[in-house]
Amino acid sequence: MVRYVLSRLLQAIPTLLLISFLTFIMGYLAPGDPIRMILGEHSDPQTVAQVRHELGLDQPWYVQYGRFVWSAVKGDFGISLYNRRPVGDVIRESFPATATLAVLAILLAIAVGIPAGIVAAVFHNRLPDRLSMAGVVLGISVPNFVLATLLILLVSVRLGWLPVAGWGAPEYLVLPVLVLAARPSASIARFTRTSMLEVLQQDYIRTARAKGVPERAVILKHALPNALLPVVTVIGNAFGYLLTGSFIVETVFAVPGVGYKSIEAILRRDYPVIQATTLLFAFLFIAVNLFVDILYTRLDPRVRFRA
């Protein structure tokens, strides 16, 4: 077990290095001079050279990359080219908003997706199944920014129930969380249904029914625990989706989170911020998937012993 965790941790390092290199080299090669973006197009060459030197942007690329990785390991992502603030501070300020949305959305997605999947499987090919599968198709097909704008149009503009956009009070959370949770709920529901249907065909379920276990107990006690095992992995994937979904949702709802900051940074060519947010997202994504894989081996003895 410890070996498995260690080897998975070691495997994550080259991935993170590759991603850090990509983020770095793309920022390095990008057109547009960041110094001139800070100082304005018509600043005098001497000041430009001085600031370039101060920020270390006159060094060769491998020196810049080495310094970049080393500082990143220490949690230091340099200074924002836009407002000269430490990037670490920018991230620390914006992360709580993104994390709040992501955690609430995944909880909502689990709370909706799993029951919907169970109901669909139990009423296979009947009305509840068809309804929840229609919901799944909508959840997967309607783009999150379309859902977001349509919800704002309906709930905020037409009905006036909730604020259009913003941050700071609980009522600002409702729409972003709903939008973020839509797609994960759909994939969790679909997966739970398939997994449930497979389990319900197993012999031990027939045995349980034959010996007179009430249907409710057959479904909740005998079938569900086994059916939920593979769903754990979908939840890991859904988390990755929440991170990237935050770009759109935070932009639409003006939430001051990491996704919003990244888009802002991209439009301003603020490389240190782009690099930091990308690395943070990549790190979280890898960490969550690692955690899910380990959890999975803990939960399923078959996988544990095979490994």
Place this chain on the structure above:
Amino acid sequence: MWREWKRHPLALASLVYLCLVAAIALLAPLIAPYRYDAQDASAVLQPPSTTHLLGTDELGRDVFSRLVYGARVSLTVVLQVELLEVLIGVTLGLLAGYFRGRWDSVIMRFTDMMFAFPDILLAILIVAILGPGLHNVFIALALTGWPSMARVVRSQTLALREREFVEAARAIGLNHFRILWRHILPNLLPTIVVAVTVDSAGIVLAESALSFLGLGAQPPLPSWGRMIDDARQLMRSHPMLLVYPAVMLSLTVMALNFLGDGLRDIWDPRRQTY
């Protein structure tokens, strides 16, 4: 074949719808009554009428014409991205699955790394570096999309190379290229078509999302995502400007998903689906 399609009415309807959208996209200049960038300052934000089927937007541009050209933008991006993706993904997947060994581990290591990184994040990053624009969107989407294609093709190739007909081809002394091209690739076609269909849904989504964020199609080019973003400013007074592109976009993505699922069932009835 027809009987199987009849058992999947949703997939059939989706196919018809998608053919229609593709035809509209191809024939856009003939179908659209106006150019997508033709402004008319005297007819701003008009309601639907006989001259402007779906009315006009804030610059007096014909909404129907822009929707039609928007289909063309989506189709262009999908075709270009899929072409690149299939070229890279199928080639590498075939090589990895057929030759195994070092090829396989290098290619699979690489796709693993690409998988460890959320697609959209990478696409946004690439677009950020190359600069906003439709051209850069398709480069970004192709670069992030091929690993999943490579993976699907590899696993199928792994299974096919052990089959008797491949062994027979090898026994009569055909070279590797001929075996891959004439014997393995044709058997992969259904897999590739399904993968392309499902993947196209993701590409239509990603392109519109990037355009929505201002990173994709630049004005006056009408991407559905871009039109939704423009319409947000006016949604209090003119909500329908938002609804038209939103409906087209959602229907198209939905149709691609249905078609993908349907094709998978039709071609592989052994696969248990519920």
